[in-house]
Amino acid sequence: MRISELARETGVPLATVKYYLREGLVPAGRATSATQAEYDVTHVRRLRLVRALVEIGGLPLAAVRDVLAAVDAGPDLSMTAIGTAHAALPPAPPPGTGTERALAVVESFGWSGAGQTNALGRLQAALEAMDAVGLAPDPERLRTYADAALTVAAADVSDVPAGPVADVVEYIVVGTVLYEPLLLALRRIAQQHLFVTRRPGG
Amino acid sequence: MRISELARETGVPLATVKYYLREGLVPAGRATSATQAEYDVTHVRRLRLVRALVEIGGLPLAAVRDVLAAVDAGPDLSMTAIGTAHAALPPAPPPGTGTERALAVVESFGWSGAGQTNALGRLQAALEAMDAVGLAPDPERLRTYADAALTVAAADVSDVPAGPVADVVEYIVVGTVLYEPLLLALRRIAQQHLFVTRRPGG
C-alpha cells in the first residue's frame, strides 16, 4: 500500500498524511526505494486514530502526540496510562489554579488516588468560574454529577477487554478521549428531550 | 467605573477588554465624553461570563457571540433557548455526517424532541469514529452513558430557578456550557479513583 492509497482509504488528504508523517503522528512506511514506501493496515489504523482524536476528541496535534506516546509506551505505563493520558489532555487548567477546593470536593465523595491529575485543576477552575458568574452548583447537584460520572467511569474501567497489554492501554487512553464527546452529546440530547416533554408550553 | 477599572476588577488585560468591546462581546459603556465612558456591574458580569465561556467552556469567540445572542434574545426564545445554544456550540459535527443512526439510538431510549440539534450529528460522528478505530460501545455501555446523561440533564432542567426570564435563559444556556467541563473532570477523576482502588497491582 502506497501513500496515496493510504490517503484514499482513510479519506485524509494526501498533503495532510504527509504532514502527519513529518510530525511523527503516523510512523514512516517501509521504504522500498528512494521514492517509494510501503504502508499497511497498522498505518491505516493509526491514521484513523489520529483523525478520531482530532475531529471527535478535539485534541490539538501536540496532545495527540502525547496521547499516542502513552499508547505506544505500552506495558510499563499501563498502570499510570490514565494519568499520563489525562495530563496530556487539554484544556489545561488556567495557570495559578489551585486544587485544594477540588480535593475537598473529591474527598467528600470518598474518592481517592486522584492526586496527580490535572482534572483536579480543571474541576477547581470550573467551580471558581461558576462562582464568578453566580452559577455554582449546590451540593446536591454536584453529587448528582459525581454519581453520574462514577457510573460511567465504572463502565469505562470494567469494560476493558482482556488482551495484549498494548491494546488495553490504547483502549483506556482512547476511550477516555473518545467517550467524552459521546457523553456530552447524550447530555445535550437528553436536555432537549426533557425540556420538550416537561415544558410543552415553554 | 472606567474601562481600566473594569479590566482590573476582572483580571482581564485592558487590551483584551477593548478587543471584546470592539467585537461586541461586551456592550459599550455609557459615554460621558469623547474619551471617557462609564461601565457598571452588568459589564463586569458580562465580561466574567465571556471569560468563563472561553476559558472553562472552551468556546471560540464566535460561539460566545452566538451564545450571548441566545441569552440576550430573552423571553421569545426561552422555549428554544437550549436548541439555539446547542446549535451555536462547537464543535460542529464534520460536514456530511448524517443523523439516522443517532436518531435510531435516541429513539431506542424513548427520547423525543431532539430533532433539530447538532448534538445528534455529534453523537453519530462519535459513534462512527469509534467504529473506525474498533472501539464502539456495546449497547449496554451506551445505555449506561445514556442513563447517566439523562440523570444529569434532569438535574439541569429541574434546577432552573424561578425568576426573570432573561435570568432563566442565561442559566440554561450558560449551564449547558459550563457544566460540561465539570462533568468531564469528575469522570476523569472517578476513572483514576476506580483504577487505583480496583487495580492496585496494575
Add this chain to the structure above:
DNA sequence: ACAGTTGGAGAGTAGCACTATCCAATATTG
C-alpha cells in the same frame, strides 16, 4: 522511452485570539 506518480522537504496560507502602537481629547495634579 517516456508520461505519470511518488516520497520528501520547504515555504506559504488562513484563521483565531489577542497585543502593541498610535492618536487626539480629556482628566488630574501641582
Add this chain to the structure above:
DNA sequence: CAATATTGGATAGTGCTACTCTCCAACTGT
C-alpha cells in the same frame, strides 16, 4: 492654569496551529 497622565477608539502587527502548495529528482508502469 500649565504640565502630565490617562482614556477610548482605531489600525496594524504578533504568535500559534493546522494544514496546503509547490517543487523536484527518483522511480514506476506501459
